[in-house]
Amino acid sequence: MDMPTVSELIRTSDPQDWRPGDAWLAGGTVLFSYGSDTLQRLLDITAAGWEPxxxxxxxxxxxxxxxxxxxxxxxxxxxxxxxxxxxxxxxxxxxxxxxxxxxxxxxxxxxxxxxxxxxxxxxxxxxxxxxxxxxxxxxxxxxxxxxxxxxxxxxxxxxxxxxxxxxxxxxxxxxALRARTAFRRQSLTNLGRSGVLLIGRVDEDGGFVLTVTAATKRPVQLRFPALPAAVELRAELNGTIDGGLWHDDVHGLPEWRHYMTERLAEEIRAELAAAGSGPVSEPVSAPASASAPKEGSL
CATH class of the missing domain: 3.30.465.10 (Uridine Diphospho-n-acetylenolpyruvylglucosamine Reductase; domain 3)
Structure with a gap:
C-alpha cells in the first residue's frame, strides 16, 4: 500500500460528506492493494451499522x-x-x-x-x-x-x-432465489483468478437466464422465455458478445474465454434441461482441463 497523500480518515456513511479527493472505505482490500497518489481523505463506512x-x-x-x-x-x-x-x-x-x-x-x-x-x-x-x-x-x-x-x-x-x-x-x-440454477467456472490454474464464470437459472415460469462474467469486460445476460436449443443459445451468445467485449489479460486470452464460454454455456443449458433437474448441489469449478484448448491456441 502506498497512499502518501491521504491525510484524514473520517467515519461516515453520509454521501453529503463526500468531496473531490475522497474515497469510500469498507474492507479496503483492493484500495490498499493498489494504493493511490491522489486521494486526500478516506470515508470509513464500516461503523455504519448496516445489517449484513x-x-x-x-x-x-x-x-x-x-x-x-x-x-x-x-x-x-x-x-x-x-x-x-x-x-x-x-x-x-x-x-x-x-x-x-x-x-x-x-x-x-x-x-x-x-x-x-x-x-x-x-x-x-x-x-x-x-x-x-x-x-x-x-x-x-x-x-x-x-x-x-x-x-x-x-x-x-x-x-x-x-x-x-x-x-x-x-x-x-x-x-430469482426460488429458481433452479447451475454454475460453471474456469481459470487457467488451480488457484487462479476466474477467466470464465457463468451462472444459469430456470425460473418458476420456465424462463431461462444466463449470466456471463469474468470472460467479458462487464456482465452479459441472455434471457429466453424457455430453455433454448443448443444452436439457439450459441447463436445468441455470439450475436450479443462482440469481439471487443471479451476480456483480455494474463488470466486468459479472448479466444480462450470465447471458447470456454460457449462450452460452459451448453453444459449449463444441458444440465438445467435434464429431466428432473434440481438445484445444483455441487457446482462445477475447475481450472482449464487437458481437453480444453490451451491458452493462446485458438
Missing amino acids: LAVSDGGLEIGATCTIAELHAFPGTAPADVRTRWPALVLVRPCCESFVASFKVWNVSTVGGNVCTGLPAGPMTALTAALDGVALVHSPDGTCRRIPVADLVIGDGVTALAPGELLRSISLPEA
Missing part, C-alpha cells in the same frame, strides 16, 4: 458492508424454511470461493466493495447480477436510486456510479 443480511418476503437484502465470510456462512445458518424456499442459495458458496483468497481477506472484504471495484472477475458481481440483484445507491445530493447490478458494472474497473455515490445494499428478489 436481511430476509423478507420479498427476498434477501445484502448490506454493502456484509463481509464475504458472513455471506459464505449464510446458506448454513439461514432458517430451514428459507433454505428450502430459496434453492438458488446453493450459488453463494461457490461464488464466495471464487475469490481464492485466505480467510483473513474473507473477514474484511465486502460484497459491496467487490461490486464497486468493477473487476470483470468479481464473483459478487456474478452472484448478484445472476440473481437479478438491484443496487440501492445513495447520492451526495440526498437522493437515492436503484440500478440492476448487471448495469452497474459497465467495463473493466468502470461502474455507473457517479462521483460521491455510495452503494448501500443489494436486493435479491424472491423470484
Whole structure:
C-alpha cells in the first residue's frame, strides 16, 4: 500500500460528506492493494451499522458492508424454511470461493466493495447480477436510486456510479432465489483468478437466464422465455458478445474465454434441461482441463 497523500480518515456513511479527493472505505482490500497518489481523505463506512443480511418476503437484502465470510456462512445458518424456499442459495458458496483468497481477506472484504471495484472477475458481481440483484445507491445530493447490478458494472474497473455515490445494499428478489440454477467456472490454474464464470437459472415460469462474467469486460445476460436449443443459445451468445467485449489479460486470452464460454454455456443449458433437474448441489469449478484448448491456441 502506498497512499502518501491521504491525510484524514473520517467515519461516515453520509454521501453529503463526500468531496473531490475522497474515497469510500469498507474492507479496503483492493484500495490498499493498489494504493493511490491522489486521494486526500478516506470515508470509513464500516461503523455504519448496516445489517449484513436481511430476509423478507420479498427476498434477501445484502448490506454493502456484509463481509464475504458472513455471506459464505449464510446458506448454513439461514432458517430451514428459507433454505428450502430459496434453492438458488446453493450459488453463494461457490461464488464466495471464487475469490481464492485466505480467510483473513474473507473477514474484511465486502460484497459491496467487490461490486464497486468493477473487476470483470468479481464473483459478487456474478452472484448478484445472476440473481437479478438491484443496487440501492445513495447520492451526495440526498437522493437515492436503484440500478440492476448487471448495469452497474459497465467495463473493466468502470461502474455507473457517479462521483460521491455510495452503494448501500443489494436486493435479491424472491423470484430469482426460488429458481433452479447451475454454475460453471474456469481459470487457467488451480488457484487462479476466474477467466470464465457463468451462472444459469430456470425460473418458476420456465424462463431461462444466463449470466456471463469474468470472460467479458462487464456482465452479459441472455434471457429466453424457455430453455433454448443448443444452436439457439450459441447463436445468441455470439450475436450479443462482440469481439471487443471479451476480456483480455494474463488470466486468459479472448479466444480462450470465447471458447470456454460457449462450452460452459451448453453444459449449463444441458444440465438445467435434464429431466428432473434440481438445484445444483455441487457446482462445477475447475481450472482449464487437458481437453480444453490451451491458452493462446485458438
